[in-house]
Amino acid sequence: MFSTIRQAARARTMSLTTARTSPSNIMRIPGCRTIVTKKYTEEHEVVAFDDETGLGAVSITHHAQESLGDVVFVELPAVGTKVSKGDQIGAVESVKAASDIYAPVSGIVTEVNEALNSEPGLLNRSPEEKGWLCKIKLSAPEEINALLTLESYKATWEA
Amino acid sequence: MPLPPVFYHYFRTPLPYTRTLLLQEKIHQLQLAARRSSSHHDILLLLEHRPVYTSGRRQTEQELHAERARLTSIGAEFSIAARGGQLTYHGPGQLVGYPLLDLARTSPPIGIRDYICIMQKMIQSYLLRTHEITHVPSDNTGVFLDPVTKIASIGVQVRHRLTTHGFAMNVTKEPLEWFAQVVACGLVDVKAGCIAEAKGKNVRVEDVVPGIVDAFGTSYGRDMVKLCPQNAGELGEAILALEEDALAAGGWLKEPLLR
Numbered sequence: 001m002f003s004t005i006r007q008a009a010r011a012r013t014m015s016l017t018t019a020r021t022s023p024s025n026i027m028r029i030p031g032c033r034t035i036v037t038k039k040y041t042e043e044h045e046v047v048a049f050d051d052e053t054g055l056g057a058v059s060i061t062h063h064a065q066e067s068l069g070d071v072v073f074v075e076l077p078a079v080g081t082k083v084s085k086g087d088q089i090g091a092v093e094s095v096k097a098a099s100d101i102y103a104p105v106s107g108i109v110t111e112v113n114e115a116l117n118s119e120p121g122l123l124n125r126s127p128e129e130k131g132w133l134c135k136i137k138l139s140a141p142e143e144i145n146a147l148l149t150l151e152s153y154k155a156t157w158e159a
Numbered sequence: 160m161p162l163p164p165v166f167y168h169y170f171r172t173p174l175p176y177t178r179t180l181l182l183q184e185k186i187h188q189l190q191l192a193a194r195r196s197s198s199h200h201d202i203l204l205l206l207e208h209r210p211v212y213t214s215g216r217r218q219t220e221q222e223l224h225a226e227r228a229r230l231t232s233i234g235a236e237f238s239i240a241a242r243g244g245q246l247t248y249h250g251p252g253q254l255v256g257y258p259l260l261d262l263a264r265t266s267p268p269i270g271i272r273d274y275i276c277i278m279q280k281m282i283q284s285y286l287l288r289t290h291e292i293t294h295v296p297s298d299n300t301g302v303f304l305d306p307v308t309k310i311a312s313i314g315v316q317v318r319h320r321l322t323t324h325g326f327a328m329n330v331t332k333e334p335l336e337w338f339a340q341v342v343a344c345g346l347v348d349v350k351a352g353c354i355a356e357a358k359g360k361n362v363r364v365e366d367v368v369p370g371i372v373d374a375f376g377t378s379y380g381r382d383m384v385k386l387c388p389q390n391a392g393e394l395g396e397a398i399l400a401l402e403e404d405a406l407a408a409g410g411w412l413k414e415p416l417l418r
Contacts, residue, residue, distance in 0.1 A: 043319065067270030073217045073243075088318075091216065091241075096300040097271045097315040098216055098243040157267045 038128075039144055040153035045104045046128055047136075049144050056105055056144070059132045060092065060123065063157060068094040071123040074116040077134055081109045085143055090133060092123060105143045107136040162264055163201070164382040165375070166391075168398055169368050170206040172405040173251045176213065176238050179206070183323045185397050186259050190321050194261065201264070202386070202394070203375060204257040205368055208249035209411045210337060211236040215244045215314055226341075233340060233415040242324035244300075244314030245345045251411060252333030252353070254364050254371065256325045260379075263320040271317055275300060278326055281371075281378035282311045289370045292357050299346065302328070308352035312344060328371075329353035330364045336414050 037049045044064035047056040065071065073093040083089055083103040090101045112134045116122055122131040138144070148156070186202055193199035212230045214223055220239065226246070227237045235250070249255055258278070262269040269277075282302050286292040294310075297303045302311035311328040329335070329351055338351035354362050376383040388395035 067272055069272035069275070075216065093215070093217065093243045095272060095275050096243040096313045097275055097317055098241060099271055099317045100319075102319075 037144060038150065039104075039147035040150060041102070041104045041147060042153070042156050043102050043104075045101060046153075047104045047144070047147065048128075048132075049105075049138070049141070051141065054138055054141065055110065056107070056136045056138055057132045058089075058101075058104060058134050058136060059128045060101065061153070062127050063154075065124045065127040065131075068092060068097070068099060068124075070094055071120045074120045074123060074133070076112040076116065077109045079109055079112055083107060083109060083136065093120075101133065103136065104147060105136060105138050106140050107138040109134050110137050111135040162381055164384040165201045165203050165258070165260070165379070166384050166386040167203040167205060167372055167375075168386040168388065169365075170204070170398075170402060170405065171365070172402060173207040173209045173411060174401060174405045175408055176208050176211040176236055176249065178401055178404055179204075179208065179257075180238070180240065182397055182401050183257055183259065186394060187318070187321055187323055189394060190259065190261065191319065194321075199261060200394075201261060201381070202257075202259040203372070203383070204259070205371065206255050206257075207251050207253060207364055208255055209236065209405075209408065210234060210248075210250040210415075211238060212246060212248050212341060213238045213240045214246045215239075216241050217245060230340070233417060234412040235337065235415070240314070240316075240324065242314040242316045244312065245343075246341055247312050247314070247327065247343045248334060248337045248341065248351075249327055250334050250337055251413075252331035252364065253327055253329050254367055255327045256371065256375070258322055258325050258375070260322045261320060262317065262322060268320055271315075274317075274322065275313060275315060277378050278313055278315075281374045282326060282328055284378070285367075285370055285374040286310070286354070288374075289367075290354055290358055290362075292354065299344070301344065303349075304352045304357055307349050309344070309346070309349050310352040310354070310357070328367070330362055330367055331355045333413065340415055340417075 040046050044061045046061050047058050049056040071094045075091040077089040084106045087103045088100050089103045091098050113132050190199040212235050230237050283294045294302050300313050301309050303309050313326045316323045335351050372383050388398045
């Protein structure tokens, strides 16, 4: 599934230069299911948005888990919580630092990753896959467009 | 482009914990607002607290209910804080430092793990240089004199790359009896140590402040400038108000009320 995303990301970058008027940066490949779009925030959250289900899976980035150190505790929002973009929705604790996490998009929390209660280390081992934090049903899918691409996100912290 | 100085202030009277939390919060909000125009300041508050036990955000009110009752009955305050780390004690004889910094002043920003690591090294190097106290390395965050003696703790909160809470270092023996009433930091066999006991000499909290300010500046690569609360706008007023509150609160218990 992820090799598909990488190929789609390359294809999307190429197609954007020729199709700037396209309002959505999701690419549909005929015959395949819709691609999941990954966008980033400056606060090191990433949301993987599936526009078919309208759900965004929120996690922290690989860079974030590296700079945090070993995660010992994850605070997650309650299922059903209504969040606005930028609201504090939880926290990650590592080596005595509690770092707040913010909602990258607005919507309702539909699912939280209960595995993190017993295995907070998942955030270090697999931050953007098995260590996903919660899923939000987006109330305003267009918010995804305002988030950073991987390249823009990296530019915020790469020296 | 050099980084601006860190403004520090040392409170001479032990402060009530909850009111100090409010001060930290106020400074955090001022920094958040001023950051939009890049006019925010980095602050280091140095102080003692009146006797208080605090827990981090991992434990719930339910879990802590019994502890809260027990610890307030021996004469301490009890508070839950949004910092990392677990149960600990703050009180007279212990230097508490709250660096309220913007980790994103540098490009790239200081990572949280590095921020904590520098804080730990700062305390270790202060103890060695000023008091010839050596520490032992530990897997646990904090500074240890030996595997079962902890002299300093760290617990921090980061929101939008602005830090609150910080570190606590035992200077006199006064905190030790209070520490003995709990399992601090989730470390069952560990007891608290202090500079006075480690060196067998009389040291007061006010004696360690200049050295810690120096060590902080050196470790984080910043100039340290003494804050003048009379000239520091809203921030200064809040500091002066808290100092007045602290004086008005009067004396405090030197040791826990044990039956």
